[in-house]
Amino acid sequence: MLSEIPRMIAPPMILMQHGLLDDHQKQSHNTAADITFKMRCTGTCFLSRSTAFDFPLLLRILRKLHATGAMPFAFCTREKLPWTEFAESAEDGLTTRFCQKLAKKHNMVVVSPILERDDVHGGTLWNTAVVISNSGSVLGKSRKNHIPRIGDFNESTYYMEGNTGHPVFQTQFGRIAVNICFGRHHPLNWLMYSLNGAEIIFNPSATTGELSESLWPIEARNAAIANHCFTCAINRVGTEYYVNAFTSGDGGKAHHDLGYFYGSSYVAAPDGSRTPGLSRTQDGLLVAEVDLNLCRQVGDKWSFKVSLYSLKKPGQFANFYMTLNGPYMLVFVEFKLLLKMKPSSPYDSEDHTQKVSGGLLTS
Numbered sequence: 001m002l003s004e005i006p007r008m009i010a011p012p013m014i015l016m017q018h019g020l021l022d023d024h025q026k027q028s029h030n031t032a033a034d035i036t037f038k039m040r041c042t043g044t045c046f047l048s049r050s051t052a053f054d055f056p057l058l059l060r061i062l063r064k065l066h067a068t069g070a071m072p073f074a075f076c077t078r079e080k081l082p083w084t085e086f087a088e089s090a091e092d093g094l095t096t097r098f099c100q101k102l103a104k105k106h107n108m109v110v111v112s113p114i115l116e117r118d119d120v121h122g123g124t125l126w127n128t129a130v131v132i133s134n135s136g137s138v139l140g141k142s143r144k145n146h147i148p149r150i151g152d153f154n155e156s157t158y159y160m161e162g163n164t165g166h167p168v169f170q171t172q173f174g175r176i177a178v179n180i181c182f183g184r185h186h187p188l189n190w191l192m193y194s195l196n197g198a199e200i201i202f203n204p205s206a207t208t209g210e211l212s213e214s215l216w217p218i219e220a221r222n223a224a225i226a227n228h229c230f231t232c233a234i235n236r237v238g239t240e241y242y243v244n245a246f247t248s249g250d251g252g253k254a255h256h257d258l259g260y261f262y263g264s265s266y267v268a269a270p271d272g273s274r275t276p277g278l279s280r281t282q283d284g285l286l287v288a289e290v291d292l293n294l295c296r297q298v299g300d301k302w303s304f305k306v307s308l309y310s311l312k313k314p315g316q317f318a319n320f321y322m323t324l325n326g327p328y329m330l331v332f333v334e335f336k337l338l339l340k341m342k343p344s345s346p347y348d349s350e351d352h353t354q355k356v357s358g359g360l361l362t363s
């Protein structure tokens with residue numbers, strides 16, 4: 001990363017962006033061997049795969065499931081069986097066990113997005129990233145907390161908003177968090193991971209060109225600046241074909257794909273610098289060396305987060321921010337309270353704000 005500040009800690013990170021199932025079927029074990037070899041050569045400490053749903057890559061490597069080979073990666077079309085049968089335990093599922101071995105063998109922290117089935121709680125499904133330490137133990141998991149209901153992304157068909165809050169994992173190489181895919185559109189989401197102490201926030205994504213490519217270079221980069229942390233935006237490449245046509249629920253024609261997944265994975269730093277993006281069309285590994293001291297150094301310079309804690313009504317604001325695992329929608333409540341306390345324009349007059357109750361106009 002570009003930085004004028006002397007480097008003290010520099011854990012190389014690797015982002016893995018890859019294509020769709022057909023490619024992986026051909027590559028299978030060779031791909032896995034190749035990738036892990038490259039990782040070892042770079043001395044990498046973190047590995048994060050792209051997309052919420054690239055777990056079939058690892059499953060595919062482990063067991064030749066599904067004779068048709070048609071397991072979708074994005075999984076948003078509302079079809080259920082047989083896809084839900086790919087769900088697995090975050091703690092000891094096949095993918096997790098596979099990644100544990102990799103992590104230990106290569107002394108590398110692994111961020112592993114899977115479709116989770118929580119058998120302890122009624123067999124519920126979640127979109128989950130498992131974090132595995134470089135010793136091979138499962139450090140924990142982070143469930144996707146904003147679920148898209150937009151265009152062809154109908155993920156609430158399978159699972160709801162996650163209930164794990166904004167966990168941060170202390171690894172040997174730094175404190176990390178995982179803001180899964182759609183969560184990157186929500187500035188307060190990044191903020192919560194950062195306030196909980198994350199120095200690097202991974203954003204494993206599966207997103208398509210027309211929908212989000214204009215936002216892609218901005219969101220994770222801006223989050224790095226606003227929160228004095230590193231962010232890793234990871235997307236996949238290619239077009240996924242579904243045998244059964246589906247509609248977008250907008251009166252348009254039925255179609256067989258979600259659009260083009262445009263890759264372009266990158267790492268952004270707290271000082272606003274960023275790496276070049278990986279290819280729009282090819283698989284890729286991005287190795288970035290990051291200086292974690294930059295988080296504190298840039299934070300001390302700009303103090304964006306400090307100003308949150310120093311607002312005039314600390315009882316209302318700071319207390320909330322210090323109990324950071326609560327639902328952060330409460331932040332809005334606090335903002336509304338502030339608005340009530342100090343009207344700043346004719347539209348925020350006492351009269352008007354009194355009519356606002358629970359987000360609804362009462363008269």
Ligand SMILES: NC(=O)NCCC(=O)O
Pocket residue numbers: 052148153181182183205206207208211212
């Ligand atoms: N997988 C997913 O959440 N995609 C939604 C599209 C986007 O966030 O750009």
